[in-house]
Amino acid sequence: MKPDEFAIRYGPVALVTGASSGIGRAFAECLAARGMDxxxxxxxxxxxxxxxxxxxxxxxxxxxxxxxxLARPDAAQTILDATAPLDVGLLVSNAGFGFKGAFDGGDPQAMADVLMVNCHTPMLLARGFVPRLRQRGRGGILFTSSVEGLIGCPYSATYAASKAFVNSLGEALWAELAADGISVLTLCPGATDTEAPRLQGIDPATLRHLMSPEVVAALALDQIDNGPIYIPSEHYRASFGQLLAMPRRDALLAMARSMKR
Structure with missing residues (x-):
């Protein structure tokens, strides 16, 4: 899809959450380059x-x-109210965070915030925008999830569970809205060179197959019509394909050993 065609279908305005850094900032840049407010x-x-x-x-x-x-219960309504006068044709629900470590060592408030930011607010934003998109007869929703949402990841239990929610939500909406001219894509990146690994105590230099947020965002926008799930990394597509083909118990125990190391 050429940039002007993209702007006609998904414009004139796109909303991007988590736009201050990482993949969200890259989405904002890519969309502006395609002529969208x-x-x-x-x-x-x-x-x-x-x-x-x-x-x-x-x-x-x-x-x-x-x-x-987005950790506040009223965040979605605040955003919906602020955008009421605007013709938003594309919702990029990108904001999210997580942490690594043993489940019983997690801070309860941080766990609650993960569910608010990763699940509650994206769900209510989608609930608020779907009627608007239906009324305009075209548009799209793009959720940023993670490959960790494809299976329960040991030592990343809360984050993986929250992203599994996003994957299920995105798949359901993809099917519900397919006949309404509304594209829904759930993006499942692997390791990406953002602030997130550093905030989790991980040196990005130690991560293999690291992708730039700019490449991840551009690929996701190019694939927005090809939902419901998109994994931009060939490496992670292959590795999670193999993992999910294994008996579930074996896959989970193998992941636990790997993560513990």
């Missing part, structure tokens, strides 16, 4: 303002800054 959402207002200034200058697009903490 933007609503950028994250907690860090200064980063959003800097991004908005950069995109306005570089691509001559309109960028609306919408600061919001």
């Amino acid at each position: 933007l609503v950028v959402v994250a907690r860090r207002t200064q980063r959003l303002e800097e991004l908005a200034t950069q995109l306005r200058r570089k691509y001559t697009v309109n960028v609306t800054v919408c600061p919001a903490d």
Whole structure:
């Protein structure tokens, strides 16, 4: 799909959550390059303002800054209210976070926040935007999930469970909305060079098959019509294909041994 065709189908405005860094920032840049106006959402207002200034200058697009903490129960409604006057044709529900470690060592508040940011707010954002997209007769929803949502990952239990929710939500909506001119794609990246590994205490230099967020975002937008699930990394497509072909017990125990090391 050519950039102008993409903007006609999914424009004029795209909303991106988690836009202050990583894959979300890359999505914002890619969409601006395709001629779309933007609503950028994250907690860090200064980063959003800097991004908005950069995109306005570089691509001559309109960028609306919408600061919001997606761990708050009212975050989705805040975003929906802020975007009510805008013709949003594409929801990129990208914000998310997680942590690694033994399940019983996890902080209960951090666990609750993972479910709010990764599950609760994306679900309610989709619930709010689907009627708008149906009314306009075209558009799309793109969820950023993870390959960890494909199987329960030991030592990443809360995050993997939250992303399994996103995968199921995306698949269900893909089928529900297929006849309405609304594309739904759930993106399942593997290791990506963002802040996330560092925040989890992982040195990105130790990760193999690391992809750039710019490549991940561009590939996802190119595949938005080819849902329901998309894994951008050939390596992770192959490795998780092999893993999921194994007896589940064997796969889980093998993952536990690997993660523990």
